[in-house]
Amino acid sequence: MNRFNEFWNINAIGSESSTQAYYNVTLLKKDSVGQPITEDFLIEKYQDYVNSLKQFQNGKFTKKEYRISNPLEWLSEEKYLLQIIKTVDPLDFYLYGL
Numbered sequence: 001m002n003r004f005n006e007f008w009n010i011n012a013i014g015s016e017s018s019t020q021a022y023y024n025v026t027l028l029k030k031d032s033v034g035q036p037i038t039e040d041f042l043i044e045k046y047q048d049y050v051n052s053l054k055q056f057q058n059g060k061f062t063k064k065e066y067r068i069s070n071p072l073e074w075l076s077e078e079k080y081l082l083q084i085i086k087t088v089d090p091l092d093f094y095l096y097g098l
Helices: 004-008 016-026 039-054 071-076 090-096
Strands: none
Touching (some): 004 016
């Protein structure tokens, strides 16, 4: 069963049909350690990616390096192979020492 809609709904921006085609091609690839890429892997990685950058979004004032890639860009640039460093919201750090 294809879970593309779950992946797409994380950040539904861009061409859905093009993204779905690239999503299906990506499922045929292997990750950096030679394991097949699964839908669970892609959904989890994209959710982590979006969540890690969400706090930096400020409309047109968002810095380029903090802009969230649409799903097609994220798949085509193979960002799912990158390790996401989870950041702490500076306000949480200041208030709670997290």
